[in-house]
Amino acid sequence: MRIAKYLLLAIAIVAALAGPLITQNSFLRDLWVLVAMWGAVATAWNLIGGYAGGLSLGHAAFFGIGAYTSSLLYLDLHLSPWLGAIAGGLVAVLSALVIGFITIRLRGPFFALATLAFAAILGIAATNLSALTHGAEGMTIPFAPALRNAIFSSKVDYYYVALALLLIYVALTWWISVSRFGYYLIAIRENEDAAQALGIDALRVKLGATLLSAFMTALVGSFYAQYRLFFEPSIFATDISVQIALFAIIGGLGTVWGPLIGAAILVPLTGELQSFLGSALPGIDAFVYGALLVLAILFVPNGFVSLIRPLFAGKRTPPATRQPVEAEAEAKT
Amino acid sequence: MTFQLFVQLLAAGVLLGGVYALISIGLTLIFGVMRIVNFAHGEFLMVGMYLAYYLVTAMHVNPYLALVVVAPGLYLFGLLVEMAIIKPTIGKSDVVQVFATVGLSIVLQAAALMAFSANVVGLNLPITNALIHLGWLTIGVPQVLAFVAAMLVAAALFIFLGRTDVGRAIRATAQDRSAAALMGIDVPAIYRLTFALGSAMTGLAGGLLMPIYSVSPDVGTQFVLVAFVVVVLGGMGSVTGALVGGLLIGIVETFSGFVIDPQWKAAIYFVIFLIVLVVRPAGLFGMRGSEEIAS
Numbered sequence: 001m002r003i004a005k006y007l008l009l010a011i012a013i014v015a016a017l018a019g020p021l022i023t024q025n026s027f028l029r030d031l032w033v034l035v036a037m038w039g040a041v042a043t044a045w046n047l048i049g050g051y052a053g054g055l056s057l058g059h060a061a062f063f064g065i066g067a068y069t070s071s072l073l074y075l076d077l078h079l080s081p082w083l084g085a086i087a088g089g090l091v092a093v094l095s096a097l098v099i100g101f102i103t104i105r106l107r108g109p110f111f112a113l114a115t116l117a118f119a120a121i122l123g124i125a126a127t128n129l130s131a132l133t134h135g136a137e138g139m140t141i142p143f144a145p146a147l148r149n150a151i152f153s154s155k156v157d158y159y160y161v162a163l164a165l166l167l168i169y170v171a172l173t174w175w176i177s178v179s180r181f182g183y184y185l186i187a188i189r190e191n192e193d194a195a196q197a198l199g200i201d202a203l204r205v206k207l208g209a210t211l212l213s214a215f216m217t218a219l220v221g222s223f224y225a226q227y228r229l230f231f232e233p234s235i236f237a238t239d240i241s242v243q244i245a246l247f248a249i250i251g252g253l254g255t256v257w258g259p260l261i262g263a264a265i266l267v268p269l270t271g272e273l274q275s276f277l278g279s280a281l282p283g284i285d286a287f288v289y290g291a292l293l294v295l296a297i298l299f300v301p302n303g304f305v306s307l308i309r310p311l312f313a314g315k316r317t318p319p320a321t322r323q324p325v326e327a328e329a330e331a332k333t
Numbered sequence: 334m335t336f337q338l339f340v341q342l343l344a345a346g347v348l349l350g351g352v353y354a355l356i357s358i359g360l361t362l363i364f365g366v367m368r369i370v371n372f373a374h375g376e377f378l379m380v381g382m383y384l385a386y387y388l389v390t391a392m393h394v395n396p397y398l399a400l401v402v403v404a405p406g407l408y409l410f411g412l413l414v415e416m417a418i419i420k421p422t423i424g425k426s427d428v429v430q431v432f433a434t435v436g437l438s439i440v441l442q443a444a445a446l447m448a449f450s451a452n453v454v455g456l457n458l459p460i461t462n463a464l465i466h467l468g469w470l471t472i473g474v475p476q477v478l479a480f481v482a483a484m485l486v487a488a489a490l491f492i493f494l495g496r497t498d499v500g501r502a503i504r505a506t507a508q509d510r511s512a513a514a515l516m517g518i519d520v521p522a523i524y525r526l527t528f529a530l531g532s533a534m535t536g537l538a539g540g541l542l543m544p545i546y547s548v549s550p551d552v553g554t555q556f557v558l559v560a561f562v563v564v565v566l567g568g569m570g571s572v573t574g575a576l577v578g579g580l581l582i583g584i585v586e587t588f589s590g591f592v593i594d595p596q597w598k599a600a601i602y603f604v605i606f607l608i609v610l611v612v613r614p615a616g617l618f619g620m621r622g623s624e625e626i627a628s
Contacts, residue, residue, distance in 0.1 A: 055427055102611050108427040109370035113561050114610050117603040120558060124600040238554070242435055249432055283446030283550070290439030297432050298421050 020159045029155040035267045036162035042247035042259030043169040044216035050254035052209045053189030058115030060240035061122050062092040062214040066221025067231050071139050081150035085222035092218035093211050100210045104203050123236030138232035150226045158227050174256045250296050252303025261304055342587050350583020351480030355538040356556055357563040357575040359531035365570025366507040366527040372434040375553025376441035377532055381407050381539020382548040396544050403540040404533045411532025415525050445550035455547035475544035482541050487576050562606040568619020
């Protein structure tokens with residue numbers, strides 16, 4: 001079965017590299033870019049959401065910070081977005097440090113709510129600080145294709161940039177998942193008090209994961225800005241944060257490939273539902289999408305990776321879903 | 334700021350706070366007993382508003398008489414949702430609990446979009462525009478009615494939880510679900526009842542909001558964040574907390590909207606929200622540590 005695993009990996013890599021070259025259709029090429037892009041963001045989210053067990057519903061904050069920072073530096077100071085993206089990552093790290101101090105002690109839904117509020121504050125700020133952010137009219141980046149500007153005339157070029165980010169993130173996740181840091185994160189997720197008792201500095205480890213995740217998410221935010229060449233304060237919306245989290249959850253929390261698989265399932269699904277059903281009756285596409293999500297969460301709680309996984313033998317990281325023991329929950333009450 | 338202006342703003346803030354308390358009571362009740370944060374709470378409110386809107390516009394029912402149908406309607410709706418979606422998530426991980434209701438909110442918004450289109454609609458009746466003049470102080474009748482209703486609902490809930498056997502069973506379940514089960518309380522039945530009751534209150538809130546606000550499929554997202562802020566400020570699970578938290582946020586929002594800029598008022602209560610989470614995560618009236626056992 002080990003051979004099957006490598007074979008599948010090889011096929012996947014070849015398909016990922018050649019895919020958009022074969023598909024000429026612009027709609028399909030856009031899908032390839034979006035899958036790679038959202039796969040990368042979801043992989044970044046997975047570090048805090050999947051491995052550390054902090055259900056962030058505010059990752060749109062980091063995504064938006066990346067987009068705004070690189071775009072403002074590019075438009076106002078003519079700084080290349082390649083450097084702007086790094087700057088955006090650093091701004092995201094700073095903001096993650098602030099929000100991390102506030103939220104890191106919170107658990108479960110409280111953490112989710114606090115991160116959600118953080119992104120909402122940034123959305124309001126982006127709308128109202130119009131001198132800086134152009135307010136509700138949004139940011140428009142003029143189309144000037146050049147490598148220095150990180151603007152390309154072909155979607156295929158964008159795709160390879162997104163793919164490179166994605167592969168780096170997946171490799172990083174794999175490396176973390178087998179490292180001491182990764183085991184610390186998993187230990188904290190499974191039982192924070194026990195991990196703390198064993199000498200893990202839980203807050204520090206979680207904060208580390210948050211900062212890394214914020215940096216990675218912001219880079220993709222900059223990519224998004226350069227790809228779409230337009231975005232509004234709605235980039236901070238809860239919908240985006242929820243989407244990011246859902247990709248990872250539907251694919252498989254706390255797994256190396258889960259977030260990508262989730263994006264590869266959900267991004268085309270949304271696109272197809274929109275194009276086939278959306279015109280028939282507004283809302284029916286979202287209805288079907290939402291219903292499928294509820295079903296997937298109730299019946300495949302460990303994500304679609306858990307359905308594929310039995311095909312492969314060999315070493316693996318512990319699965320993510322925690323089933324809190326009734327007694328444990330009660331003991332804390 | 335003149336004294337008259339101060340009183341006018343205070344009155345507006347208190348009345349707005351009543352509305353906020355009203356939309357938060359159901360959320361806090363459900364959390365307190367079931368330890369579930371209903372992320373589709375705003376959509377329950379939206380369903381209540383549309384139901385009221387439909388009754389008023391299509392069947393020409395008085396908007397306040399419509400409540401007699403809206404509240405039981407949402408009770409039934411809550412009962413169905415509990416059995417279909419909430420019950421299977423009890424005892425599961427946070428992820429499942431949070432995202433099952435997130436998925437539900439997507440479904441409900443889409444259903445409303447299909448049924449009513451994306452148009453923003455409101456009621457325009459003599460009663461919705463009625464004003465009360467107390468000397469130089471002017472207040473809207475629907476706001477006063479919503480405020481009074483919030484107080485009555487809270488009082489009724491207090492009596493129900495404090496004085497009836499079922500109420501005691503609900504409180505026992507909230508305190509310790511396994512001990513309650515050992516005492517012969519049918520915990521799943523209490524969960525069903527609590528969720529349906531919380532939904533009915535949210536529906537009632539929706540019906541009372543309909544004469545004041547417009548409704549659209551995404552109206553829930555405007556209110557749900559305020560409800561979360563109120564509930565966290567007051568203390569998750571505390572009805573008194575929802576009442577006091579609602580009033581505080583209403584007053585803060587009104588004054589900050591006047592003093593600073595209405596555009597920033599939401600940012601201000603989010604900042605309050607984060608400060609509460611840092612300083613006293615259990616909220617004003619919550620049990621200490623409840624933010625940690627939320628899972």
